[in-house]
Amino acid sequence: MELTIFKSIIYGDLKPWASDAVNEKFYRQNLSAKFMKPTQTINEYYKALKEIHKNKPNLFKEDGLEIYLLQADTDISHDILHPLVEIQLEEPITATQRFYHYLLLNEATRLSDRVFKCVNKDIGEIQKKEIVQNVVKSCKDLLLRIGTDQDSFTKTDLTAYVVPQLITNVIRFLKETEKLYPQFLSELPSNKNELYGELLQQPIPDIDIDKTTPEFETVNNILLGIDDYKFEKDTRLSFGFTGDTTKLKSTLSALNIHVELLNEDKTTVEQLVSVLTSKDLKIGAPQIHLGCETTQFSYIVSKMEQHFSNFNPTTIEQSNLFYSKKGTDLKRNNLYKNKNNYPKEQDTIDDILRQL
Known part of the structure; x- marks a missing residue:
């Protein structure tokens, strides 16, 4: 696997010691929110990078995973948007430091996301081992060259x-790969002595x-197919709402009016608010019956997660309280x-969620 962006820092178009590397005015004007903190998928960052450095095509050469991404999908689907380690x-x-900081942080995430999507295509065990072992080899080769x-x-x-920052993110990508796919490794997972002492000589x-x-x-639970994840120590279940309850009720009411969030014959907005803000969801809590499509609800969940400490598809299932428009438990x-970055009435949903 080619670590094109990472290698460009040392041997390509993005050497930090190059005469044109420091360009405060350019980066102040061109670093977008999507480049620094993508909110939908990590590919938002990559598209923004292509706009920033459209005159550097060598940054966007194929990395060797393209052949796997063309294969058929399986039931396993997830977008990795944050570090795993x-x-x-x-x-x-400075603005230039900001460019390199988010470039390397997001590139490591993008690579982990690409590997995850490749490993979970409809391919054989041999191909999966090949992907993972090539990642490990490429990361260690680059660290050795840096050293x-x-x-x-x-x-x-x-x-x-x-x-x-480059070293830290290469090691992070390596460790994320080793931890997610230990069954495909050909040797023991790497440690600090090997990475810093032997390879980097630091x-x-x-x-x-x-x-x-x-x-x-x-991500690991998705790979393992774990449906009965148990909370450690504390057996209470709460979604951990961290915001303003009044704003939450107003937002949910607007969603209910404009996108038919709830089946109002069975569930009220007040009941949904009580479930989302409860400190301990015991047996007897009201059931939540959706009136919108599952793709819309999945999108709403992904956008609202930031206002909770524990609101996600796993805890929604654990609550045993949520039912789809068709009446099946979620x-x-x-x-x-059913995750879709562009569900029906996305603009309306986005406008309403900005109230929260």
Whole structure:
């Protein structure tokens, strides 16, 4: 697998020590919200990058995964939009630093998302092993090259900022791959001694490169097909609403009016508010019957997640309270399979959700 963007930092068009690397005015004017913090899919970042550096076609060469992405889909579907392994990065101060910071952060996410989609295509075990082992090899090869060549990198303030960010995100992508697909590895998972000591030839830092994020748990549970995830220690179930209840009720009422969120013969807005804000959903909580399409509800859930600490397809299924327009109980896999970034009446939904 070609790590094109990562390699461009050291050997290609994005060397931080190049004479045109620092370009404050250009990056101030061209770094969009979608480039820095995509909200729908990670490909928003990549499309924005193509606009920013449309004169650098070498950044967008094929990476070798295209053949797998052409294969038939399976029932497993998910868009990875956030890191799966925790990392610590120095925050950017200048516009140029901001470009490199979000470039590397989002590129690692994009690569993890591409690998996830490839591994979950209708392909054989041999092909899956090939994908995963090629990722591991490519990451380690790049780290070794950095370790071998680092003394020759021209020393600038931007170089000192960018290279550690590159290293961190390459290691992050490597660890995310190893942790999601351990059954396809040909050797033991990597550790700090190997990555920093042997490959990078650097002092071994006092950091945890194996600590996973909630997004990892979500993705890993999808891969494992776990439907009965149990909460540790605390057996209470709550969606963990963190916002203003008045705004929540107003938003849900508007959704109910304009996109028929609820089946009003069976469920009221007040009942939905009570379920979403409950600290402990016990047996006897009101059932929530939808009046909208599952694709619309899945989209609404994805947009509202930021206002909750525990509102997602998994916990919706666990509540055993939500029913589709057709009257069937909503399962996590149904919500993931019906995920659509452009559902019916998307503009109306987006306008209403901005109230929250």
